[in-house]
Amino acid sequence: MADPKMRFLVVDDFSTMRRIVRNLLKELGFTNVDEAEDGVIALQKLQAGGFEFVVTDWNMPNMDGLTLLQTIRATPNLKHLPVLMITAEAKKENIIAAAQAGASGYIVKPFTSATLAEKLQKIFEKMGKGA
Amino acid sequence: MSDFAGMEDLLQDFLQEAHDLLSDVDNKLVDLEKMPDDRSLLNDIFRGFHTVKGGAGFLNATELVTLCHLTENLFDRLRNGEMELNPELMDTIMAATKGVRDMFGELAQGVQPRPAPDEVLAGLRHALELGAGPAAAPAAPAAPMPAVTAAGGPDWNALHGAVTGQPAASAPASSTEVITKAESPAAASSPPPYGRRTGDKPGAPVPAGTGRRVEERAAARENTIRVDTARLDQVLNLSGEIGLMKNRLTSLRADILAGKTDSETLHALDQAVSQLDLLVSDLQNSVMKTRMQPIGRLFQKYPRIARDLARQLGKDVELVLAGEETEVDKTMIEDLADPLIHLIRNAVDHGVESPEERQASGKPVKSVVRLEARQEGDHIVLIIADDGRGMSAERIRAKAIEKGLISEEEANTLDERQSLHLIFLPGFSTKTQISDVSGRGVGMDVVKTNIQKLNGSVDIRSEPGKGSVFIISLPLTLAILPVLLVLLGDQPFALPLSLVREILPIEHGKLQEVGGKATLVVRGEILPVVSLAKLLGWPQDHPPEYGVLMQTAERSFILAVDNFAGRDDAVIKSLEDFRPRGVAGVTTLSNGQIVLILDMKELLSDLGQHLDVEPRGTSMRALEFG
Numbered sequence: 030m031a032d033p034k035m036r037f038l039v040v041d042d043f044s045t046m047r048r049i050v051r052n053l054l055k056e057l058g059f060t061n062v063d064e065a066e067d068g069v070i071a072l073q074k075l076q077a078g079g080f081e082f083v084v085t086d087w088n089m090p091n092m093d094g095l096t097l098l099q100t101i102r103a104t105p106n107l108k109h110l111p112v113l114m115i116t117a118e119a120k121k122e123n124i125i126a127a128a129q130a131g132a133s134g135y136i137v138k139p140f141t142s143a144t145l146a147e148k149l150q151k152i153f154e155k156m157g158k159g160a
Numbered sequence: 161m162s163d164f165a166g167m168e169d170l171l172q173d174f175l176q177e178a179h180d181l182l183s184d185v186d187n188k189l190v191d192l193e194k195m196p197d198d199r200s201l202l203n204d205i206f207r208g209f210h211t212v213k214g215g216a217g218f219l220n221a222t223e224l225v226t227l228c229h230l231t232e233n234l235f236d237r238l239r240n241g242e243m244e245l246n247p248e249l250m251d252t253i254m255a256a257t258k259g260v261r262d263m264f265g266e267l268a269q270g271v272q273p274r275p276a277p278d279e280v281l282a283g284l285r286h287a288l289e290l291g292a293g294p295a296a297a298p299a300a301p302a303a304p305m306p307a308v309t310a311a312g313g314p315d316w317n318a319l320h321g322a323v324t325g326q327p328a329a330s331a332p333a334s335s336t337e338v339i340t341k342a343e344s345p346a347a348a349s350s351p352p353p354y355g356r357r358t359g360d361k362p363g364a365p366v367p368a369g370t371g372r373r374v375e376e377r378a379a380a381r382e383n384t385i386r387v388d389t390a391r392l393d394q395v396l397n398l399s400g401e402i403g404l405m406k407n408r409l410t411s412l413r414a415d416i417l418a419g420k421t422d423s424e425t426l427h428a429l430d431q432a433v434s435q436l437d438l439l440v441s442d443l444q445n446s447v448m449k450t451r452m453q454p455i456g457r458l459f460q461k462y463p464r465i466a467r468d469l470a471r472q473l474g475k476d477v478e479l480v481l482a483g484e485e486t487e488v489d490k491t492m493i494e495d496l497a498d499p500l501i502h503l504i505r506n507a508v509d510h511g512v513e514s515p516e517e518r519q520a521s522g523k524p525v526k527s528v529v530r531l532e533a534r535q536e537g538d539h540i541v542l543i544i545a546d547d548g549r550g551m552s553a554e555r556i557r558a559k560a561i562e563k564g565l566i567s568e569e570e571a572n573t574l575d576e577r578q579s580l581h582l583i584f585l586p587g588f589s590t591k592t593q594i595s596d597v598s599g600r601g602v603g604m605d606v607v608k609t610n611i612q613k614l615n616g617s618v619d620i621r622s623e624p625g626k627g628s629v630f631i632i633s634l635p636l637t638l639a640i641l642p643v644l645l646v647l648l649g650d651q652p653f654a655l656p657l658s659l660v661r662e663i664l665p666i667e668h669g670k671l672q673e674v675g676g677k678a679t680l681v682v683r684g685e686i687l688p689v690v691s692l693a694k695l696l697g698w699p700q701d702h703p704p705e706y707g708v709l710m711q712t713a714e715r716s717f718i719l720a721v722d723n724f725a726g727r728d729d730a731v732i733k734s735l736e737d738f739r740p741r742g743v744a745g746v747t748t749l750s751n752g753q754i755v756l757i758l759d760m761k762e763l764l765s766d767l768g769q770h771l772d773v774e775p776r777g778t779s780m781r782a783l784e785f786g
Contacts (some may be wrong), residue, residue, distance in 0.1 A: 043169065043211045
C-alpha cells in the first residue's frame with residue numbers, strides 16, 4: 030500500500046461527512062489529512078502545496094466537486110493529483126461527467142473503509158504504473 | 161438499546177449539523193413561497209436534502225435516505241424548470257421537511273427512523289410523476305435510494321473500468337457489496353424498535369399521555385457545543401500565561417522561603433499576584449464566552465412554525481426576526497426554546513385577528529409578529545410583539561374572577577399592568593373555546609416559571625386594537641454574578657449588583673410613615689423602606705444604618721441593612737435540592753466564608769404582595785421596624 034504519510038485533502042461542505050472520510054482514512058492508516066469546505070477553499074489549500082491526494086464531494090456551494098476537478102486538471106502544477114469523487118448519486122450521466130473530467134475514481138455514499146481501501150488501491154496501482 | 165452502538169459520536173455530529181441545515185432549509189422554504197422561481201434558493205434547498213441524505217446513508221438510516229432522496233429529486237426538477245411550484249406542492253414539501261425533522265427526533269433517541277407517513281411519500285411520488293417530463297421518465301429516480309444505487313452500480317463500474325483502463329472484473333461485486341452492507345444493518349433493525357407500537361407512524365399526532373416521549377427528548381438534549389476557534393485559542397493562550405505566572409510565583413516562593421524578603425522581592429510578588437488576578441478574570445470571561453451562542457440558532461426555526469400555524473388558522477402572518485447575532489449562554493438558549501415557541505404561538509393564535517376582522521378595523525390583512533433580541537447592559541432582552549387586537553385589562557380581570565383565580569376585591573386593586581400579568585396565573589386562558597394550538601390554559605404560567613428559573617422576568621405591554629408586546633429580560637450569563645455584599649450584624653449576604661442603584665445612609669429622623677409603612681424621600685421620590693432582617697425573619701434589635709436603593713423595572717425600594725462590605729464577582733453554586741425561598745444560591749468569599757446570594761425577584765414578589773396587591777390593612781410584616 031501507499032506511503033501512510035501521504036497527505037490527503039478532504040473536501041466536503043458537510044463537516045460530519047469530512048469527519049467520516051477522515052475516520053475511514055485513519056482506519057486505513059492515513060493520518061495526514063486536511064479538510065476544506067468547498068472547491069474554492071480546496072484550491073487555495075492545494076495551491077499552497079504539499080497535497081498528494083484529493084477526496085472531494087460533488088455537491089457543494091461556491092465551487093462544486095466537478096468544477097474543482099476540472100480546475101485541478103487544467104492547472105499545470107496540480108493536474109497530476111489523484112482525485113477521488115464522492116457522491117450520493119449513482120446516475121450514469123454523473124459518472125460519465127466525472128470520468129470525462131478526469132476523476133481518478135468515483136465512490137458512492139454510503140461506503141465502508143473496505144470499499145474506500147479498494148478504490149484507493151486501484152488508484153495507487155494506476156499511479157504506480159504511470160510513474 | 162441504541163441502534164447506533166459505536167456510532168454515537170458520528171450521530172451527534174450528524175444531528176447537530178443536520179439540524180442547522182434543516183432549519184436553514186425551513187427558512188429558505190418560507191422565502192421560496194415569496195420567490196418561487198429563485199434558482200439559488202432552489203439550489204440551496206436541493207443541496208440541503210442532498211447533504212442530509214449523504215450523511216444519513218452512513219448511519220444506515222434507510223428511511224431518512226428515502227425521504228430525502230424523493231424530496232431532493234423534486235427540487236432537482238424544480239431547479240431545472242421541469243416543474244412549477246404550487247401551493248399543494250409546497251404543502252407536500254413542508255410535510256416532507258417535517259418528516260425529516262421527526263426522523264431526526266427518532267435518531268436523537270437512538271432508534272432508526274420508521275418510514276415517513278404514507279401520505280407524505282405518496283404525495284412526493286405523485287408530484288414527481290406529475291412533473292416528470294416525457295424525456296425524464298424512468299421510474300428509478302422516484303424509487304428509494306438503494307434501488308437506484310443497485311441499478312446504477314454495474315453501469316458505473318463498467319464505465320469506470322473503461323475510462324480508467326482498469327479491468328472491471330472484480331468491480332461489480334464491490335459495488336453491490338456496498339449496498340448489501342449498507343442495507344443489512346438497516347434491515348436488521350427494521351423490526352419495530354423497542355418501546356414502539358407497530359401502528360405508530362412518525363408525524364402522526366402524538367397520542368395523549370406522552371410524558372415518556374417528552375422525557376426521552378429531554379434526555380437527548382445536545383451536550384456538545386461548537387465554539388469559534390479564535391475563542392478557544394484565547395482560552396489556551398490565557399491558561400498558558402497563567403502557567404507562566406505560576407512558575408514565577410513558585411520561584412518567588414522559593415526566594416521568600418530562603419529568607420529573601422527585601423522590598424524588591426516583595427514588590428515582584430505583589431506584581432505577580434495582581435497580574436494573576438487579571439489573567440484569571442480574563443480566563444473566566446473567555447471560558448464564559450465559549451458558552452455563548454448566537455440566539456439566531458434558536459430563532460431560525462420560528463418563521464416556519466409561525467407560518468404553519470398561521471396557515472392552519474387561516475391567517476396571514478409574517479414573523480420578522482431581529483438581533484439574531486445577539487449572544488446568549490448556551491443552556492439559556494435551550495431553556496428559552498419552549499417559552500418562545502409558546503409566546504409566538506400565542507401571538508399568532510390569540511394576538512393576531514382573523515383577516516376579516518383586520519380588514520373591518522382598517523388594518524392591513526397581513527399582520528407582523530416581531531421577535532427581537534438585544535443586549536442591554538448586562539441583560540439580554542427578548543421581545544415578542546404583535547400588531548393584533550391587544551389585551552383588555554378589563555376582560556382579563558373579569559375572566560380571572562370568573563375562573564375564581566382572584567376575588568373581586570383583589571381585582572379592584574389591580575392596575576392595568578398587574579391585570580395583564582394575571583394571564584400568567586396557572587389555569588388562566590382568555591379564549592373560552594379551546595383551540596388545539598395554544599389555548600389549553602397551560603403554558604403562560606409555564607412560560608413565566610421557565611423564564612424565572614433563568615433569573616429572568618417577563619413583562620407585558622398591550623394596547624387594545626394595536627397589539628401586545630411581551631418583554632423577556634434575562635441575565636447575560638448564569639454562572640457569574642456581580643454582587644454587593646451587605647452585612648446584618650456579622651453575617652454577609654450578597655445582592656445582585658444589577659438591581660442596586662445606590663447606597664445611602666438612613667437618617668432616622670427622616671423616616672416617614674405613610675399608611676403605616678416606613679418610607680424615605682429620595683430626591684423627591686417617596687420610596688418604601690424594607691428591613692432585610694424582617695424580610696428574612698431575623699430579629700431587628702437595632703435600627704439599620706444603611707439603605708440600598710434597589711430598582712427593578714417594576715418598582716424601587718430601599719433595603720435597610722446594618723452595613724456593607726463591598727462588591728464581588730460571585731461564582732454561583734446552586735442549591736439544587738435545598739433552596740429556601742428568596743435564596744438564589746451560595747458563593748464563597750476570598751476568606752473562605754460562605755455567603756447566601758439573595759434572590760431579589762422572589763423577595764420582591766413577597767414585597768409586591770404587601771405593597772400592591774393585598775387589600776390595605778393586612779399584614780405589613782416586611783415593612784415594620786422593631
